[in-house]
Amino acid sequence: MYKAISKTLAAVIIAIVVIAIVAGVVVYMYYLTPRAPTKLVFVVIGKSVHPYWSVVEAGVKKAGQELGVEAIFWVPTKEDVPAQLSTMDSYIAQKVAGIAIAPSDPGAATPYINKGLQQGIPVITIDTDAPQSNRLVYLGTGNYKAGWLAGLVAWQLAKEKGYIKPGATIKIAMLTGSLTAMNSLERMAGFRDAIMNCSVKDPDIKGNINIVWLGPYNDQEDPVQAYNLALSALQAHPDLTIAFGVYAYDGPAWAKALKAAGFPPGKVILVEFDVTSDNVPPLVEGYAQVTVGQRQYFMGYYGVKLLYNMTKYGVEQALKQFIPGYPNNRIYDTGVDLVSTKHMEFTAPTGEKIVVLSLDEYKALAQKLGIDPSLLGLS
Ligand code: BGC
Numbered sequence: 001m002y003k004a005i006s007k008t009l010a011a012v013i014i015a016i017v018v019i020a021i022v023a024g025v026v027v028y029m030y031y032l033t034p035r036a037p038t039k040l041v042f043v044v045i046g047k048s049v050h051p052y053w054s055v056v057e058a059g060v061k062k063a064g065q066e067l068g069v070e071a072i073f074w075v076p077t078k079e080d081v082p083a084q085l086s087t088m089d090s091y092i093a094q095k096v097a098g099i100a101i102a103p104s105d106p107g108a109a110t111p112y113i114n115k116g117l118q119q120g121i122p123v124i125t126i127d128t129d130a131p132q133s134n135r136l137v138y139l140g141t142g143n144y145k146a147g148w149l150a151g152l153v154a155w156q157l158a159k160e161k162g163y164i165k166p167g168a169t170i171k172i173a174m175l176t177g178s179l180t181a182m183n184s185l186e187r188m189a190g191f192r193d194a195i196m197n198c199s200v201k202d203p204d205i206k207g208n209i210n211i212v213w214l215g216p217y218n219d220q221e222d223p224v225q226a227y228n229l230a231l232s233a234l235q236a237h238p239d240l241t242i243a244f245g246v247y248a249y250d251g252p253a254w255a256k257a258l259k260a261a262g263f264p265p266g267k268v269i270l271v272e273f274d275v276t277s278d279n280v281p282p283l284v285e286g287y288a289q290v291t292v293g294q295r296q297y298f299m300g301y302y303g304v305k306l307l308y309n310m311t312k313y314g315v316e317q318a319l320k321q322f323i324p325g326y327p328n329n330r331i332y333d334t335g336v337d338l339v340s341t342k343h344m345e346f347t348a349p350t351g352e353k354i355v356v357l358s359l360d361e362y363k364a365l366a367q368k369l370g371i372d373p374s375l376l377g378l379s
Contacts, residue, residue, distance in 0.1 A: 039069055044057075047178075052278075071304045085109060099124075100303040128184075139334065143187050148190035175253065194350070215233070221249075251272025251273065298371075
């Protein structure tokens, strides 16, 4: 019996010794193995899958690389407010170091933006704003002004084409991907105001013109839906004068529908938004006359850099350094350029001098700004 007890005792002692050795080795290795410090994580939430957003993503990744942080970029397939917000919520729960969001619905996004901030996460908006929220800053295009410029160019080109004459009727259709996102609403408002202003201020017209507004047709950032809407608009209105593509894929959708419906290039004045691999071919083929090029690369690049600086130097200091006129001003305008196949200059009836860059000029500008032209479909 004693033998049995001493055997069990020996086994227990051996087991304890073995466990102690293993534990010792584990603790030893834990302290001796060099471990990478945990990386800061920044998140950028876009609005849909499109080459436009791939350019934003390239900016996000570049900033992440330069700063040695993890920069995550996420978009839903098409406009999807619940998906955007649940994604944001899960990153808030993960306590990431900063979030930039392009809210498809600013009203719905406001509680999430404010929640992130309450939990100490810096939150900014890019591409499209949510000014009623407490977002720290909006970093993106001045969309009303950009839509206004699109309207001035549309007026000029329609006039050159002979469509704008005293007593004429012109039909204008707008195709967009959102009736809630501010960038869409502001672009359309700017566009409409520019046309209305031109109609009154143009000395050849002085208000003597009948303008028929069609749409806005809402495709919810779905290119197939955009094409179908454009095609049915053209079938219902073969006398369309001006088509406005409010979002990046809307111009190409108009162009594809114009082609399918048998319109010769240039019959309808088409103004697009953005310079991407999707938007350049309609210009080159002559279905689109002008596009409003945004600088979305910087929305991603500066978005991550600004959030990083907030974690490093504090929110106030970072904003003071980056935003001219802060705290009265909380908007950083990334700027736009008008682009066409050829260089154009004109004075609009509103008195503004307008310059439209050729594709080559724009390519050179992109290079100068540090944006790889191949990202923009300009090789
Ligand atoms: C807009 C984005 C939109 C994109 C769609 C751009 O013009 O700024 O908000 O998601 O088009 O492709």
